[in-house]
Amino acid sequence: MTTAGKVIKCKAAVLWELNKPFSIEEVEVAPPKANEVRIKIVATGICRSDDHVINGSFVQPLPIILGHEAAGIVESIGEGVTSVKPGDKVIPLFNPQCKKCKTCKHPTGNICIENDVTIASGTLKEGTTRFTCRGKSIHHFISTSTFTEYTVVDEFAVVKIDSSAPLEKVCLIGCGFSTGYGSAVKVAKVTPGSTCVVFGLGGVGLSVIIGCKSAGASRIIGVDINKDKFAKAKELGATECINPLDYKKPIQDVLVEMTENGVDFSFEVIGRLDTMMCVCVSSKTAAFACCNNAYGVCVIVGVPPNAQNLSINPMLILTGRTLKGAIFGGFKSKDDVPKLVSDVLAKKFKLDPLITHVSSLDKINEGFDMLRAGKSIRTVMTM
Numbered sequence: 001m002t003t004a005g006k007v008i009k010c011k012a013a014v015l016w017e018l019n020k021p022f023s024i025e026e027v028e029v030a031p032p033k034a035n036e037v038r039i040k041i042v043a044t045g046i047c048r049s050d051d052h053v054i055n056g057s058f059v060q061p062l063p064i065i066l067g068h069e070a071a072g073i074v075e076s077i078g079e080g081v082t083s084v085k086p087g088d089k090v091i092p093l094f095n096p097q098c099k100k101c102k103t104c105k106h107p108t109g110n111i112c113i114e115n116d117v118t119i120a121s122g123t124l125k126e127g128t129t130r131f132t133c134r135g136k137s138i139h140h141f142i143s144t145s146t147f148t149e150y151t152v153v154d155e156f157a158v159v160k161i162d163s164s165a166p167l168e169k170v171c172l173i174g175c176g177f178s179t180g181y182g183s184a185v186k187v188a189k190v191t192p193g194s195t196c197v198v199f200g201l202g203g204v205g206l207s208v209i210i211g212c213k214s215a216g217a218s219r220i221i222g223v224d225i226n227k228d229k230f231a232k233a234k235e236l237g238a239t240e241c242i243n244p245l246d247y248k249k250p251i252q253d254v255l256v257e258m259t260e261n262g263v264d265f266s267f268e269v270i271g272r273l274d275t276m277m278c279v280c281v282s283s284k285t286a287a288f289a290c291c292n293n294a295y296g297v298c299v300i301v302g303v304p305p306n307a308q309n310l311s312i313n314p315m316l317i318l319t320g321r322t323l324k325g326a327i328f329g330g331f332k333s334k335d336d337v338p339k340l341v342s343d344v345l346a347k348k349f350k351l352d353p354l355i356t357h358v359s360s361l362d363k364i365n366e367g368f369d370m371l372r373a374g375k376s377i378r379t380v381m382t383m
């Protein structure tokens with residue numbers, strides 16, 4: 001019996017209030033309107049940015065269905081949709097690509113005008129939501145909402161991928177992997193034989209390491225205050241790992257000494273200024289200061305909660321360093337996500353080492369507890 005055109009009742013994790021656990025609910029998912037796509041979610045990862053909504057540092061309208069790193073199968077399409085059809089394997093795109101706006105037409109820009117990361121409307125483009133629970137409308141999250149068995153997205157926020165892709169793995173291409181990998185290969189453009197340093201060895205930082213290694217870096221230094229993260233970082237390509245808490249000096253001074261006047265490329269992949277220790281007051285300034293003064297490039301990947309300001313001595317820039325940043329690894333999502341999936345199928349890189357836990361939607365709160373305790377890299381929930 002076809003579900004197209006009908007309301008689907010299914011299970012979803014709803015966040016009703018900040019700093020409270022998710023509640024597993026039966027929700028009603030309305031059919032897609034024009035230019036929208038309803039997707040059966042097959043696998044979804046837990047990312048730090050979802051947690052930033054729960055703790056209030058990434059402000060979103062409540063109640064909401066979070067989740068933005070996923071893969072699934074198209075269930076039905078609304079009028080006018082041409083790029084996907086029912087049965088296609090797809091990845092939802094939290095950073096969409098409409099291909100019509102000024103940014104999409106720019107050769108490298110990737111913050112499409114249709115993105116909901118900077119606006120946080122909590123709805124689809126048409127202005128309303130497709131989720132209802134206990135008679136209340138539930139908001140969408142950054143064009144995706146994947147902690148649910150079914151979701152509805154705008155056509156510009158979904159892309160078809162290879163039909164043989166393992167969805168429980170390639171879901172990571174929807175956020176964490178691409179954000180880190182692209183920061184190295186596309187934003188920094190790491191060069192063969194270079195020295196790189198990665199601050200923060202979570203799922204995104206480890207993906208930066210995979211990118212640095214594949215670009216041919218000869219020395220990759222991992223920095224983290226949790227030494228339990230070092231073994232995995234080395235497995236993926238870090239040549240050495242250091243803990244700022246083991247040094248009395250600021251970590252940038254340690255790194256400048258270790259690398260004869262600074263590194264070629266540095267990456268800040270922590271985004272948690274609030275929890276940082278005095279040895280590393282701002283890991284962003286540390287990441288910038290440890291770059292070679294004449295040609296070092298520093299890429300900001302992690303976003304601090306509540307948009308705290310960065311104070312930088314202009315001399316650090318005047319001598320030749322470059323400070324840059326990008327979301328989603330600088331990738332144009334509709335163009336690049338299918339290529340990254342093909343790269344996985346061609347065994348160009350492996351996503352398996354990033355997946356430390358496989359779970360189900362019912363255990364979502366335990367999954368978040370593990371992330372907060374620093375015990376997981378990525379938990380993937382399969383439906």
Ligand code: COD
Nearest residue numbers: 048049200201202203204205224225226270271276302303
């Ligand atoms: N010094 C060194 N390491 C530290 C410090 C410190 N002072 N504090 C924390 N760390 C380490 C932690 O031990 C941990 O290993 C690591 O930093 C952070 O890892 P996770 O697992 O918390 O986070 P990730 O790898 O999932 O990274 C998430 C980002 C920081 C990239 C993410 O939260 C973010 O800010 N994303 C960018 C914004 C964006 O693109 N958002 C859209 C959807 S994600």
Ligand code: ZN
Nearest residue numbers: 047049175176
């Ligand atoms: Zn994410």
